Amino acid sequence: MGSLIPFPDLNSVPDPTTTAAAAATTITPTLIPKLEPKLEPFDEPPPQPLAQLHPNSTHPNPNLNHSTQNPLDETNVYSEFNRISELFRTAFAKQNVDVSDPAFAAQNAADFLDPNPLAIVAVPDQNDQQVTLVPPKRRHQPRSSELVRVLDLGLEDQRYFRDLVRKTRMIYDSLRIFAEEKRRQLGLERRTAARGDLKAASVLRDRGLWLNRDKRIVGSIPGVYVGDLFFFRMELCVVGLHGQSQAGIDYVTASHSSNGEPIATSVIVSGGYEDDEDAGDVIIYTGHGGQDKNHSRQCAHQKLEGGNLGLERSMHYGIEVRVIRGMKYEGSPSGKVYVYDGLYRIYYSWFDVGKSGFGVYKFKLVRIENQPEMGSSILRLAKSLRTEPLSVRPVGYVSLDISMNKEKVPVLLYNDIDSEHDPMYFEYLTTTVFPPHVYHGGNGNGCACTSGCTDDCLCAAKNGGEFAYDQNGILIRGKPLIFECGTNCHCPPSCRNRVSQNGVRNKFEVFRSRETGWGVRSLNLIQAGSFICEYAGVVLTREQAQLFTMNGDSLVYPNRFADRWTEWGDLSQIFSDYVRPEQPSIPPLDFAMDVSRMRNVACYISQSSSPNVLWCKCSVLGLRYTEMELRQTLGHNFLLPQFPDWSRA
Template identity: 40%
Template sequence: MERGLGSDSVPPPGSFDKSKVLDVRPLRCLAPVFPSPQGFPSPQGFPSFYPPQGPPFVYAPPFGPYPPGFTAFYPFYVPPEYQRPPEQNPQTTGGATNQAGSSRKNSKCHDVGLEVEEESDIKGDSVRSVTEDGCSDNLKQAAQQLSHPTNTDAEATSSGVRQKGKSSYKRVKISEEVRLSLASSVDTESVGTIVMRFDALRRRICQVEDAKDPVSGVTRRADLRAGTIMMNNGFRTNIRKRVGAVPGVEIGDIFFFRMEMCLVGLHAPSMAGIDYTSLRFNEEEEPVAVSIVSSGGYEGDMDDGDVLIYSGQGGNINRKNKQVVDQKLERGNLALEKSLRRGNEVRVIRGMKDVGNPTGKVYIYDGLYKIQESWMDKGKSGGNVFKYKLIREPGQAAGFAIWKSIQVWKEGITSRRGLILPDLTSGVENLPVSLVNDVDDEKGPAYFSYFPGLKNAKPVNLGECSFGCNCKGVCSPGNQNCSCIKKNGGDIPYIANRVVVSCKPVIHECGPSCQCQPHCFNRASQSGLKVRLEVFKTKDRGWGLRSWDPIRAGGFICEFAGEVVEKIKIEEVNDELEDNDYTFDATCTVEQPADFNYIPELLGEEKEVDMNKEYKAPLPIIINAKNVGNVARFMNHGCSPNVFWLPVLHEHNDGSYLHIAFYAIKHIRPLTELLYDYGTSGNQHRTKKCLCGSSNCRDYFG
C-alpha cells in the first residue's frame, strides 16, 4: 500500500513519486486526435487514433474537370465532410441542418431549372438565417414575438418555437367561401390576390394598434403579424423554392414589405439578402442561390444598368469587442459561389427609397441574372468582404432601368422623350404634372382651365347636424370624444402614412370647421398630390394618366375636380353629358374593388354584412370637367381597374361638402396607366365601347 502524500517516508526504488509536480501541458492544448480516415493507414503503435493526413496535392483547372476524389479549392476551399463542424455535415444525426442552412424534412432535389420541394424557413421548422448586416434572424420566432410583445416564455424546440402562452394569431376557422377566394392557382391573379389580402390585413392591424395606448419599448411590426397570420392559415403561393422565374411574378412588380415577397415565393428570408436551397449534382447536394436583395446595405454595392456588383453577407465589426470580422464562406456566400460554378440563374430584387415613406423601401423585381465572377476585397472596416459580379440575362422586359430613367428625368439631366409641357398645371399643384406624347404628333388635349377643386359645390343634406371636431393638434386614433372619429364608426379611416384602410360607403374627413391642424392625417385627400403624375398619349384611347412614382395600395392619388352639375339641371344637360368624355357620374353603379378589404375572420372580428355589395355615393353627384378640371379628367376606364373612388365629406361651418377621392386598389408600379371603373348607368344610350384590353373586359362602360 502506497503511503499518503505528505509522508516523510522515502518511496521504494522504481516507484512513481506522486508528490512531484510534473511539467506538463494542459490537455486542452494538445492537438485533437481523430479516427484515421479511410485510405490513410495508422502508424505502428497507434492502431485506432491518429491526426488525419491531408490528401496529396493534385492540380486541376478552376472549374473542372476534376480527378476522382478531388476537392476543388479555387477560388475558395470547401473542407471535406470529416473536417466540417457538425451543423454543416449532412451525415450528422440529431436533426442538424445541412450546408444550405435549411431544415429539409420533405426535400426532393432536382436538376437545375426545376423547383425543389422543400419546407422553407417560414413554414414550419425553426431556421436561422444571416441578415444583410450580419445579424441572425429566425422568421417564425421574430414574427411570433412581435405578435405578442409581452410574451417571453417561448420554448425553443428542435422543430421550431413552441409558445407556452395562448396565441391570438393562430390558425383560425374561416368559411369555405373565404378559403376558396384565396385558393392559390399560381398565376398572376393569385399572386396579386395574396399581396392585396396581406396589405389589407396589415392596414387593419395598423389601424387597431394606432388606436391603442403606445407601449414604451415595443416595436409593432404589423407586416410580420399579417404575414404570420397569412402563413398560419395557408394563404400563400409558390411555396416550394425554385431556381429561375417564379410563376405569377412579373419583372417590374413592386413590393413594399419583404413579407410580401415571402408570401408569393419570390424571396423567402424576411431579413437576409441571400435566399438559397440545395440541389443534387452527380449524387451530391450543393447549396445554390435562388435570389438576392440588393438594397445598398453594404459598402461598395454598385449597379450599372444590367451589371450588379453585390457584396456578400456577414462580417463588419463585432459590437461586443469592437474587432473587425471577416465575411465567411458559408450559407448565402457559399451558395453564391456554388451558383458561380454551376451557372444557374439568380433572381435579383432591387431595394429603393420609398418617396412616400422616408424610412421605408420599395422593392423591384428586376429579373434573372447570372454570376460572372467573384473575388475578395477589403471593406472600409478593414475586414475581408466577398464580391460578386452579376450580369442580367438578355431579352428580358425592362425593370430597374425604368426607375433609373425616371430618376434622370427628376434630376433634370435629360428631358422626357416626347415632352410637351413640364407642368400643365402652371404651378397650381404642389408637384408638377408633365404632358407627354411619344406616340404621334398631337400637341396636347383640347383647351381647359386647370382647377384643383370643385366649383358650384353645395353642402349635402345628411339629415343630421354637421359640426367639426375639437381636437387639439391632430385627431388621435382611439379618441372617442372626437366627433369625426364617431362619424367614421369609431376609427380614423386612414393610418399614419395617410393610406386608407378599407372601402367604406363614405369617409368623413376633418374640414375648415374642425379645430385640428392641417397636417392631421384625417385630411389625407386635402393635402394635394403626393406622387409625380404624367398625362400621356395612349395608342388607342386618347390621353391617359400615369405616375412616375410607385403607389402603395390605399394611397391617395387625387380628387376629381370640375363643375358640379346641380340635380335639377341634370336632365337639362343630359344630352351634353352623353358626348362629354370628361364627366364623372357618381350615380352609376360600381362594384366594390375585389380583395381590397381585409378578412375580418382572420383577426377574430365579425364578418361585415354584404362586404362585396355594390355601393354608391350618399347623394347623386355629377362633375363636369370638360372646361374646368384637374388631372383626374384624364383617367380612363378599365374593367380590371387599379384605382377606385370613394365619396369623402369635408366638414364646413355651413354643412358637409361632398368630394370624390381616388385611391390605389393595389401596389402600382411606375409608368403604369391609372384606370378606374366608370360603372354602369343602366341607360343604354350612354354606354360606350371599352378598349381597356383586360381579360375581364365587359365590352362597354357608362
C-alpha cells in the same frame, strides 16, 4: 395552363474539368471566420410570434389552424395553385414506374415524360425514408425543398397569378396598417411591440397565406413582374420572391437537397458589402460571412459553404437567380424600397483578397437579355424627372404644369408620340364644382375639436365610430362613405380627418400612350392606401344631366363606377368574426359630372383590366369623389409608359 417542370438529380450532371471556382475551393483560410448570413442594411428581423390584434377575439380566427386546414380547399387563397402543383406532381410520379419490359414501355410510351426534363433537384420519395422522430406540428406551412420552373403560362394563367399576388399584397398591406393603428390606440411603443410589417407577415404565415411554399420556384415567380416594388423586406417572403427574412442569399440547403449540394435561387443587392460592384446589368456580388456588422467591413476570411456554395453550384449547373435590389428611399415607410430587377446568370466565381485584406468569394452576375427594363433604373429616372425634367427629357414636354400653379405640386404634360395637346385646352379644377344648394353652411354639425380630432369626437361617430384614416392619412379599410371634417368643424387644416382636402401631394405626369391615348404616372412612389387626387368636374342635377344628354354631351355618372372599396382592408380570411363596414350608409347617386370643359388630372387616369387604383366616396359638406391609391399591382406602373394601368373604375 402553364407547366411546373421538376429537375432531375444533379448528380447526373458531369462536373467541369478545372475551373477557377473549383480551384478556389482548395484555398485554406488561415483564420477561422465567423459564418454569418449576408445581412443587408436596414433589414428587418424575422417575424415575431402572433399576438392579439383583433379587439373581439383572443386569437385571430382560432378556428383556422393550418395543421387541420385542407390545402386544396377551394376557399383557400392559394388553392388553385396547390391543385395545379398536385396535378403535375402526380404526373411526374409516372417516371418512377418500372418500364424495363419493352412491350409495356411501348404500349404506354405516351404516358411517360422525358426522363431528363432540364431539372435541378428531385425530391426523394418520403415513403423510402425511415422516420425516427416526429417533430411537433407547426402552425404554418413549412417551406418546400423541391425545385421547379413554371413555364408556358397562358394569358388567363398570367392574369390569375397576377391577381393572386395583388390580393395577397393587399391583405398584407391592410393588415399591417390595421396592426399599426391598434398599437397606437393601445399606446404601445415600438420597442414593446412588434412592428406592423412583421406582425402582418406572421399572421399571414400562420394562416397559410404565404405564396409559393409548396414548391421552390427557380426563375420567374408567377404573378411577380420585373420592376415590382416592395416597401418591406417581409413582403418578399410573403410572395415567395426571396425566402430569407435577413440573409441576402436564398438557397436550398445541402441537407434538403437530393444530391447533398446547396442551390441558390435569389439574391438581394443592397451594397452592404464593401467589395460589391453594381453596374446594373453586371454585378460583382460578394459572398456572405466574415463581416463586422457594426462597421460593414470584412473582419475574417469567407468559406465556400452555405449560400456561397449555393451560388457556386448554381453557376456550375447553369441555374439563373432572381436579383432584388434594396435602395434607400425617403418616401418609403421603412426607409428602403426593394425592386425586382429580373433574372441573372452567374458566369464566374473566384476567391480574392477584399478591400479589408481578408479573403472573399466573388461572383459575376450578368443579366439575361430580352427582359423588361429594370425597376431600379426607372426609380433613378423618376428622381431626375422630379427635379430637372428638361435636362433628362429635352424633347416631348408640352407643359411643365397644366394646373397653372393651382396644385401644390406641378402636373407635367408629356407627349413624344404625336402632336396632340388636348389637355391644354381645358380649365383645370382642383376641386369639384357643386350646385349652390348642396352646401349648408349653417347646420352647425361639425366637431368641437380645437387641436385635432380625437377617436371619440363627433366626426368619428359619423364614420361608424372610428376614423377612416390613420395618423399618416392612410386609409385603414374601405367604407361605403367617408365623412371628413368640414367648415363647421373647429379642428385645424392639419387634422387627420381632412385628407382629401389637402390636395395633390405627389408629382404626376400626364402622358400620351399608344395603348390608351392619355394616361397618368407618378414620379413618386405612393404608399398603399394613400390619397391620390379628387375626381374633379362640374356636378349636374338630374334635370341638368338630361338637358346635356339631349345636346349630345358626354357625362360621367358616379353610380356606374365599380364598387370595389370592399377590397381594401377585407380581413375575412384573417379574422373569423370580421364584419364588413356598413356605415356610413351611401346616399343615392342620382347625379352626373360634366368634365367636357373643366377637369383635373384624375380625368386622364386610364382604364385597365388590372387596376392599381380604387375610388372611394367622401363627403365634405356634400359629396366629394376621391381616388385612393392601392398598390395592388406594380409600383413601377406609375413610372412606365408601357404600363398605364391606373383606373378610376
